[in-house]
Amino acid sequence: MDILEVKNLKKYFANQKAVDDISFNISEGSIFGLLGPNGAGKTTLIRMITGIFYPDEGNIILRGKKFDPINDVLQLGYMPEERGLYKKMKIGEQALYLAQLKGMSYSDAMTSVKEWFVRLEMQSWWNKKVEDLSKGMSQKLQFVITVAHNPKLIILDEPFSGLDPVNANLIKDEIYRLAKNGATIIFSTHRMEQVEEICDHIILVNKGQKLLDGTVDNIKQDFKEHLFRVGVKVLPEQLSTHIFQVQKHTSDNVLVKLGEGVTNNDVLHHFLGHQLQVNSFNEVLPTLNEIFITLVEGTPAARAFDNSKA
Amino acid sequence: MNKTWLIIKREYITRVKNKTFLLSTFLMPLLFVGLIAGVTFITVKNNKEEKVAVGDREEMLKPFLESGKSLNFEFLPNADTALLEKGYTAVLLAPGNGINQSGSYQIYTSKNLSMSSQSSINRKINDAVETRLMTTLGGLSKAQLDSIRVQAAAVQLDNKVLSAGEEMKEGNSGVAYGVGYGAAFLIYITLFLYGSMVMRGVMEEKTNRIAEVVVSSVRPTQLMMGKIIGIGAVGVTQFLLWIGLIFLLSSALGAIIPQETMAQVGEANQQMNGSMPGGASSGALEALGKAQNALGSVNWPLIIGCFLFYFVFGYLFYAALFAAVGSAVNEDPQDAQSLMFPITMPIILAIIIMINAINQPESALATWSSMIPFFSPIVMMARIPFGVPGTVPYWQLGVSMIVLVLGFLFTTWMSAKIYRTAILMYGKKVTAKEFWKWAFKKS
Numbered sequence: 001m002d003i004l005e006v007k008n009l010k011k012y013f014a015n016q017k018a019v020d021d022i023s024f025n026i027s028e029g030s031i032f033g034l035l036g037p038n039g040a041g042k043t044t045l046i047r048m049i050t051g052i053f054y055p056d057e058g059n060i061i062l063r064g065k066k067f068d069p070i071n072d073v074l075q076l077g078y079m080p081e082e083r084g085l086y087k088k089m090k091i092g093e094q095a096l097y098l099a100q101l102k103g104m105s106y107s108d109a110m111t112s113v114k115e116w117f118v119r120l121e122m123q124s125w126w127n128k129k130v131e132d133l134s135k136g137m138s139q140k141l142q143f144v145i146t147v148a149h150n151p152k153l154i155i156l157d158e159p160f161s162g163l164d165p166v167n168a169n170l171i172k173d174e175i176y177r178l179a180k181n182g183a184t185i186i187f188s189t190h191r192m193e194q195v196e197e198i199c200d201h202i203i204l205v206n207k208g209q210k211l212l213d214g215t216v217d218n219i220k221q222d223f224k225e226h227l228f229r230v231g232v233k234v235l236p237e238q239l240s241t242h243i244f245q246v247q248k249h250t251s252d253n254v255l256v257k258l259g260e261g262v263t264n265n266d267v268l269h270h271f272l273g274h275q276l277q278v279n280s281f282n283e284v285l286p287t288l289n290e291i292f293i294t295l296v297e298g299t300p301a302a303r304a305f306d307n308s309k310a
Numbered sequence: 311m312n313k314t315w316l317i318i319k320r321e322y323i324t325r326v327k328n329k330t331f332l333l334s335t336f337l338m339p340l341l342f343v344g345l346i347a348g349v350t351f352i353t354v355k356n357n358k359e360e361k362v363a364v365g366d367r368e369e370m371l372k373p374f375l376e377s378g379k380s381l382n383f384e385f386l387p388n389a390d391t392a393l394l395e396k397g398y399t400a401v402l403l404a405p406g407n408g409i410n411q412s413g414s415y416q417i418y419t420s421k422n423l424s425m426s427s428q429s430s431i432n433r434k435i436n437d438a439v440e441t442r443l444m445t446t447l448g449g450l451s452k453a454q455l456d457s458i459r460v461q462a463a464a465v466q467l468d469n470k471v472l473s474a475g476e477e478m479k480e481g482n483s484g485v486a487y488g489v490g491y492g493a494a495f496l497i498y499i500t501l502f503l504y505g506s507m508v509m510r511g512v513m514e515e516k517t518n519r520i521a522e523v524v525v526s527s528v529r530p531t532q533l534m535m536g537k538i539i540g541i542g543a544v545g546v547t548q549f550l551l552w553i554g555l556i557f558l559l560s561s562a563l564g565a566i567i568p569q570e571t572m573a574q575v576g577e578a579n580q581q582m583n584g585s586m587p588g589g590a591s592s593g594a595l596e597a598l599g600k601a602q603n604a605l606g607s608v609n610w611p612l613i614i615g616c617f618l619f620y621f622v623f624g625y626l627f628y629a630a631l632f633a634a635v636g637s638a639v640n641e642d643p644q645d646a647q648s649l650m651f652p653i654t655m656p657i658i659l660a661i662i663i664m665i666n667a668i669n670q671p672e673s674a675l676a677t678w679s680s681m682i683p684f685f686s687p688i689v690m691m692a693r694i695p696f697g698v699p700g701t702v703p704y705w706q707l708g709v710s711m712i713v714l715v716l717g718f719l720f721t722t723w724m725s726a727k728i729y730r731t732a733i734l735m736y737g738k739k740v741t742a743k744e745f746w747k748w749a750f751k752k753s
Contacts, residue, residue, distance in 0.1 A: 050526045052734065070529070078526040082736075084519030089324065100316055101527040145523065 002061075003028040003153055003184045004049070009058035011044050018044040020208035021058075026186065026201070031179050033199035033216075034188040035288075037296050041208040042188050043081065046155055049186070050078045062153070074103040077151035081158045081188075083142045085130045092117070092126035095145055102149040109148070116144045120170065135162050143171055147178065154178065155186045160194060172198065192289040202288075206296050220285040223294075226258040231280030232271055241270055255284065314532045314539075321511070321540025326547065335548050339555035346560075360399040360427055365390070370404050374438040374445075381430055394420045400431065483696070487668060490692040493617050494664045497624055497687050501657055504545040504625055505632040506650075511537050512636030512733070513646065521733045530730040534637075535722070538629045545625065609698070616694050619711065624687025627718040628653065634725035634749075637732040638740040645739065660685040668692045671701045681710045683717030724749045 004026040011019040019041045026032045036042045047053040049060060051069025060067035062075065086094055092113065099109035117123050120140050130138055139162050147154060156175070160168045175198065179185055187199060195202060196216055204212035212219055228244075231253045243262045248255040258267065264281075271278050325331055361382045366372055377383050383402075386393070393401050401418045415435060417423075423431070444450050450458075512534070515521045524533055635649045663685055667676030671693040680690040680702075690710050693702050728748045732740060 047734075052522070052525050073527050076526070078523070080519065080522040080526075082519040082522065084515075084521065084523050086324075086520055087518060097316070097320055098523065098527065101313055101524065103313070103527075 001028050002026060003063055004186075005059075005061040006045075006049070007059045007061070009045065009048060009060065010056045011041075011048060011053060012056055017208045019048070019055075022205065022208070022210050023058075024203050024210065024213055026184055028184055029179060029182055030200045031175065031185045031187060031198055033195040033202035034186055034205070035190060035192070035195060035202055035212075035292065036205040037190060040205045042205060043157070045205070046078070046157060046186070046188060050076055050155060074149055075152045077146040077149065077154040079142055079146040079154075079156045079159060081161075083138065085138060085141065085145075087131040088129060090126070091122075091128050091130060091133070091141055094130065095141065095148060098145045099148045104149050112148050112150065113144070116148055119174075120144060136164055136167050139163050140167065140171070143174070147174075151183065153184050153186065155188070157188045158191075159187070159189075160191070190292075192287065192292055196288050204292065204295065211295050212291075216288065219288070219291065223286050223291045224283070225286065226262075227255060227284040228258065228264065228267060229253055229255050229280070229282050229284050230267070230271060230278060232276050232278050234271070234274075234276055243267060243270060253280070313528045314536045317528070317533060317536025318540040318543065321537050322543050322547075325507075325541065325544045331544070331548070335551050336555070339552055339559055342556060343559040361397060362431065363393045363398045363401045364404070365401065366404040368404060370442060371435070371438050374441040375434060376438070378430065378434065381427070381434065383434070391418045394418065399423070399427065402431070402435070486695040486697070489613065489695040490668050490671075493613070493695070494661070494668070494688045494692040497617075497621055497691055498657065498661050498664075500545060500549075500621060501624060501628050501687070502654075504541055505628045505653070507544075508538055508541050508629045509632040509636035509639075509646065509650070511541065512633050512729070513639050516637060516639070516733055517641055525733065530733060531726040534630075534633050534726055534729050538626065538633060538722075542622065542625055542629065546622075549621075612698060613695055616707075617691060620687040620691050620714070623711075623714045623718050627683055627687070627714060627721055628657070630718070630721040630725040634728040634732070634745075637729040638735075638745065640736065640739070649740075656684040657688075660688040664688050664692045671696045677706065681706065681713055683714045686710045686714050727751075 002025045006025070007023050009019055009022050010017075022041075022045060034042055034045070044053065048055045049067075051067070051073065054069075062072055089097070095113045095117075096106070096109050099113055100106060104112070114123075117126065120143075122137075122140060122144070125133070125137070125141075130141070133141065143159065146156070159171060159175075163171060175185055175187075187195070189195060199216060201215050202212065202219065203210055214222070227247065233252055234249075234254055242259060243266050244256040244258050246254060247257050256267065258264075264283075268278065268281060359382060361384060364371060364375065364383050364385050365388070366385055367387070372385055375383050384398075391401055399419065400423065403416045403418070405413050405415065417431070441452070441455060444455050445452060515524070515533075521533070528536075631653045632650075635646065635653060638649060639646045660679070663675060663679045667673065667679070667689050670676060676689060676693060679685040680693055690702070690707070694707075696702070698704065698707060727750075728745060731748045
């Protein structure tokens with residue numbers, strides 16, 4: 001079942017089309033990647049999904065019903081890219097306050113915040129002020145604030161920026177755990193290696209429009225260039241053939257691009273026919289990073305002359 | 311509403327718990343009372359004896375010039391300016407003296423005389439000359455003249471205000487003036503104090519980027535209203551504490567400072583003002599009694615009620631505007647200065663109008679500006695002590711209050727629209743055109 005359906009969403013600002021007719025569905029319990037270069041319209045899209053902005057046109061359907069920004073806030077957890085906390089407020093009070101603002105009762109908020117503090121080993125920080133925290137610590141606090149009210153849909157904008165690998169892994173594990181327990185996660189980023197690792201389903205937006213939509217595997221299949229890496233010790237003269245072109249050749253392997261209509265077995269036959277020892281044979285799929293760059297490169301930056309964030 | 315309440319509570323509690331709040335709340339009255347005590351002390355201390363040498367060969371002044379408590383006239387046969395170096399504050403030479411050949415009195419001093427000494431010497435000489443002329447030319451004896459003076463001083467101006475043929479409470483424009491001035495200035499100061507507190511709070515939320523986290527949970531308008539009301543409550547709390555503390559401290563001060571000193575201060579004041587003839591202690595007491603009576607004649611419940619009304623709604627009216635400005639400011643505090651200007655202008659203008667209105671509380675300027683919500687909290691508070699419905703008819707008070715409430719609803723509605731857009735806008739300097747567009751575009 002789809003937890004969120006976005007239909008033909010549009011938001012135009014005076015000098016640009018921030019979101020121009022974007023539609024997609026997110027199935028419940030999945031980890032969804034929202035990708036795009038800076039200024040692609042990701043933040044605007046997210047702000048509409050979180051009810052901060054009203055769309056100019058289009059619909060947002062949350063769990064089968066039209067999204068109601070005022071009454072559905074408890075179901076949403078949003079961690080903006082620009083982290084924000086009250087610097088002078090004590091950490092525990094702050095987390096409690098923000099959970100209550102979401103609509104939790106005091107006692108529920110207290111139970112949940114305490115639970116999260118224990119889970120992320122932050123109990124001893126309760127009475128510290130935010131201004132005394134390191135950047136990584138306040139990132140963790142920000143994450144707790146985002147998820148403390150047990151939202152069904154969690155939107156994380158660049159959740160790992162500023163975290164060291166240990167803490168990044170900690171948060172990553174929590175994201176997996178939340179997804180396993182039924183929460184849906186929208187993960188907005190331009191760090192492709194994380195997306196490849198974490199996300200089930202991605203869309204790529206650029207200049208307010210959707211360029212790609214699908215699972216990571218499908219997208220890679222769509223963009224594959226029929227490249228294979230063959231672990232074989234081979235002399236260059238043994239590679240002159242019409243079935244593939246050699247892209248790269250090192251002492252113990254060779255990267256080949258298959259010709260039109262050539263199958264994997266044809267390649268293997270070729271090497272075996274030359275009485276060569278094949279140690280490995282892998283298809284090389286493009287990384288999301290490569291796909292991303294291919295698609296986005298060449299288009300002028302969406303907001304070259306407008307540095308506003310809205 | 312529940313969420314707005316949470317915001318109000320947070321704004322209130324974090325501010326009230328803050329050390330700066332505690333410090334300013336408890337130090338201000340101390341400072342205030344300390345200042346009064348300090349001035350009192352200095353006035354008493356400063357009141358040193360002054361000797362004036364008088365050269366009066368023709369004996370024009372000698373029988374008539376009386377030395378005062380801290381002013382001594384010494385008649386020296388050959389007074390000249392050299393005496394200035396021998397401890398005399400001034401040398402007064404009557405006409406026809408050896409040195410002074412002119413027809414006027416001349417006074418020499420080594421430095422400029424203070425205002426109080428000068429007026430005091432001047433008064434003494436005037437009295438002396440008057441007495442001389444009255445007795446020598448008018449043929450009165452000194453005793454007769456003294457009796458006339460005492461009778462003249464006893465004449466009081468009792469101002470009874472009549473309204474529809476009925477006698478109202480005794481009017482006293484001096485007290486009304488003081489109360490009006492004080493109330494108007496208090497409102498002026500608090501508008502600035504708490505208005506800019508709202509602005510800084512909004513700026514803090516914007517630059518901290520907490521605003522985006524919060525507006526994903528509550529409507530921006532709730533956040534703005536919560537802040538405004540929370541800070542307003544802080545203002546009211548601070549006020550009540552100040553009033554209580556000042557009352558406590560001044561009564562404590564009254565108990566500590568000996569009666570004698572107070573009497574001395576009273577005398578020092580009299581010398582400066584010179585408004586009370588004779589300066590007899592019975593006269594001073596009578597004046598004091600009258601002042602107390604006049605204070606009693608002021609309609610305190612009405613004034614305090616109106617003060618609270620104009621403080622609360624004046625604050626709400628301006629705080630919304632301050633919040634809008636705060637939301638439009640980027641990291642640069644310079645922006646805040648220039649954006650604040652259009653808001654601070656009417657407040658300053660109001661105080662200028664108030665100074666005029668308090669002298670003529672029934673003028674057209676005073677009447678009309680006390681109905682314009684930009685000025686009414688300050689100007690109307692200056693007029694009310696002169697009497698409702700005497701000086702300020704009920705309809706004027708009613709219109710002024712209704713317009714202020716409507717004005718507050720309007721500024722809040724407008725600011726909420728600006729705030730909503732501007733709070734998430736970073737990096738761009740906001741222009742007046744954009745302000746206008748945000749405030750009045752259809753959403």
